[in-house]
Amino acid sequence: xxxxxxxxxxxxxxxxxxxxxxxxxxxxxxxxxxxxxxxxxxxxxxxxxxxxxxxxxxxxxxxxxxxxxxxxxxxxxxxxxxxxxxxxxxxxxxxxxxxxxxxxxxxxx
Amino acid sequence: xxxxxxxxxxxxxxxxxxxxxxxxxxxxxxxxxxxxxxxxxxxxxxxxxxxxxxxxxxxxxxxxxxxxxxxxxxxxxxxxxxxxxxxxxxxxxxxxxxxxxxxxxxxxxxxxxxxxx
Numbered sequence: 598x599x600x601x602x603x604x605x606x607x608x609x610x611x612x613x614x615x616x617x618x619x620x621x622x623x624x625x626x627x628x629x630x631x632x633x634x635x636x637x638x639x640x641x642x643x644x645x646x647x648x649x650x651x652x653x654x655x656x657x658x659x660x661x662x663x664x665x666x667x668x669x670x671x672x673x674x675x676x677x678x679x680x681x682x683x684x685x686x687x688x689x690x691x692x693x694x695x696x697x698x699x700x701x702x703x704x705x706x
Numbered sequence: 707x708x709x710x711x712x713x714x715x716x717x718x719x720x721x722x723x724x725x726x727x728x729x730x731x732x733x734x735x736x737x738x739x740x741x742x743x744x745x746x747x748x749x750x751x752x753x754x755x756x757x758x759x760x761x762x763x764x765x766x767x768x769x770x771x772x773x774x775x776x777x778x779x780x781x782x783x784x785x786x787x788x789x790x791x792x793x794x795x796x797x798x799x800x801x802x803x804x805x806x807x808x809x810x811x812x813x814x815x816x817x818x819x820x821x822x823x
Contacts, residue, residue, distance in 0.1 A: 601748075628810075629810070631811065631812065633814070638819075639816060639817075640797060640814045640815055640816040640817050641749075641797065641799075641814035642814075643811060643812065643813065643814070646811045686748070686749065688749075688812075690810075693751055693762065693764060693765070694739065694741075694751040694754070694812075695751065696741070696748045696749040696750070696751075697748060698747065698748035699748060
């Protein structure tokens, strides 16, 4: 059974710092991996989708990488801003759909 | 193009009542997924449907829960005889292609927050 783990569970950084969020999964037989952000009491907003054949995707200040062989993905956020404060979730699509428990990010002004 | 719509946004039911949650996918999307997010826990997959078909219901509790996606109208997640443990946020997502397609992307609705008293 696929297990998705996100480390750290919570992260607090001063504004302007670059940061990395980690996602690991146990079964490398995946179709793709998707990163989301979730604001308190709200739904999920898709950030980046990485297909299984890709190594990374970039959107603005965000860069996500995928290493299927090692079962890892990272989400890099450059020049963090207070508006980036949210919970970040990674999801892998294999035979089923699996989400990590998320990293709660707080960017301090 | 409106996003994924879910209603109601908040639903309060007493134990033993039925809860009906609705999800209208994005225009042009024929694949719908339901997830449950319990307090302090991650999102858990429940069921994957296409129009008039249940493709994967391996995440659905065996009893009291059912889902449908009729030819016309929204997808419905139905919970019979609700219990306090059913209190959670229920999210619906849609995609234009199969969940097994590597290029597919899920688009999420705002969720329905169910409270069972």
